[in-house]
Amino acid sequence: MITRAVVVPQPPLLVPGIAAGARESTAGLRAACVAAAGRLAEVASRWVAVGTGEDTVSVTPPGACGSFRGYGVDLGVRLSETPGAPAELPLSALITGWLREQAGAAEATVHTFPADTPADRAAKTAALLAERHPGHGLLVLGDGANRHGPRSPGGEHDRAPDFDAAVAEALGSADTAALLTLDADSCTELGASGRFPWQVLASLAEGATWTAELLYSAAPFGVGYHVAVWTRA
Template identity: 40%
Template structure:
């Protein structure tokens, strides 16, 4: 059963060494993430799963001890998902690497930690089913859900400006703040993909887990669009 979830964006810029001179600009976002992730420890989960978007190489399960790095972003820095004496060879995708970094910089969660890289194009029903399966996997499950909103909020955004982006992100923020699973389940994969909202599939996986569990209450800690990308931080408890 799902007992808690933390929802965070996954730009590698969250890691100060990657952000470099821009690190101070994102400290409010970083602090909100630490707050949301730290709250997972209070839920006393038996199992913690970090879920995030991934390309083909990073899709699927990543066991505790899996490692990732930010070398692709110019920083010779490595992170580990939980602890294990012999980490597996397959590296974490960037979204799960950011999640592992957040876990290492928040209150420790006393539970086994695993990762799941999700195909951004995964159909909604498949996302919901995957969430239901995770919720049923242990008596007390917690999720750290990584994903960004639209990347089209301004003309300087990575994907330029799209007039639909503001409404998409406003609807999303309201749903995350209230743990509104109906709205999240109804997110359109094609619209999300066209707006480069990488969190759609992970959020729908969370929806499946939440619907299979006792209702949770949402709280939104951060809702801004630095660099034209919608970043949201929320807690479901």
């Protein structure tokens, strides 16, 4: 049974060397993500992660290792202490590997889905994760809207602030219904790539009582980033 899940964003700037001049302005976000990962490692040394990536579904096994070289820093990461040959890893796997090392967890398996994966696949995905990874901690990776303000990556959209405020409220209160009803088309319009991973979490949590803590919620670079910890009661 999965008894704890943590939600983090997956921007490369979490890594101090990549953040460079933005290191100070990302310190709060980074600290929250590392703290959440530590909370996950408290209850599970093995993790299963679900995040978003390119146009295909992929599974990155614990033996994988890679590098942030493609993001400007040749920093290697591993998904376990006994890695295999280096490979090109999706960003979700790189961030998982970096957080695993920060938290001292033993290993992680990463499932990556396209951001536009239909919502009706969330329940099946959640069931498979729970069945195949009993006793693991669940790491949920995904960003909010990327349209906060005129200098944001996606260009300003007036609905972005309300959208991420609602997501923060849902993540901070374990409101599974609110997450499951997020509209895929609206999330695509707002550039919110975390929609499907959040819905996997909500599907897994349905039918049980969970407590939730919101550790961070802001849009420091025009993108909504949320960090939360969910624990099964």
